[in-house]
Amino acid sequence: MDWAQVQGSWKQMKGRAKERWGKLTDDDLTVIAGRRDQLEGMIQERYGYAKERARNEVEDWMRSIESALEEQIASLRSGIQTLSSTVERIAEEQFPRARSKVEEALDDVEEAFRHNPLIVIAVALGLGFLIGVLTRR
Numbered sequence: 001m002d003w004a005q006v007q008g009s010w011k012q013m014k015g016r017a018k019e020r021w022g023k024l025t026d027d028d029l030t031v032i033a034g035r036r037d038q039l040e041g042m043i044q045e046r047y048g049y050a051k052e053r054a055r056n057e058v059e060d061w062m063r064s065i066e067s068a069l070e071e072q073i074a075s076l077r078s079g080i081q082t083l084s085s086t087v088e089r090i091a092e093e094q095f096p097r098a099r100s101k102v103e104e105a106l107d108d109v110e111e112a113f114r115h116n117p118l119i120v121i122a123v124a125l126g127l128g129f130l131i132g133v134l135t136r137r
Contacts (some may be wrong), residue, residue: 020061
């Protein structure tokens with residue numbers, strides 16, 4: 001993560017900065033507006049740190065944020081892999097069941113047509129009429 005990313009998401013980062021440097025007020029964080037030099041200067045002013053120490057504080061804070069983000073990304077990856085495996089397993093379990101249900105439905109339709117051939121003729125005539133009407137235009 002570079003500072004441009006911090007500056008671009010400063011509204012979200014203000015809370016983390018406030019946790020790290022509790023002496024910074026909300027007004028201070030608004031004035032800082034994601035600018036690193038402003039943050040370092042405000043830390044120097046509020047905590048009485050030398051310039052180098054303030055710079056090191058900000059660098060340590062950045063590393064801790066990167067580390068936390070890496071942990072969150074690893075956790076998300078793990079969760080996505082688990083979810084993917086679960087979906088795959090469920091799909092593999094359900095596909096044969098769905099196929100069986102479709103085959104049963106086709107068998108039921110075929111059986112109904114065998115017992116009632118007039119229905120088949122009526123459906124065929126209806127479809128033929130419908131196709132004829134639609135293709136006439």
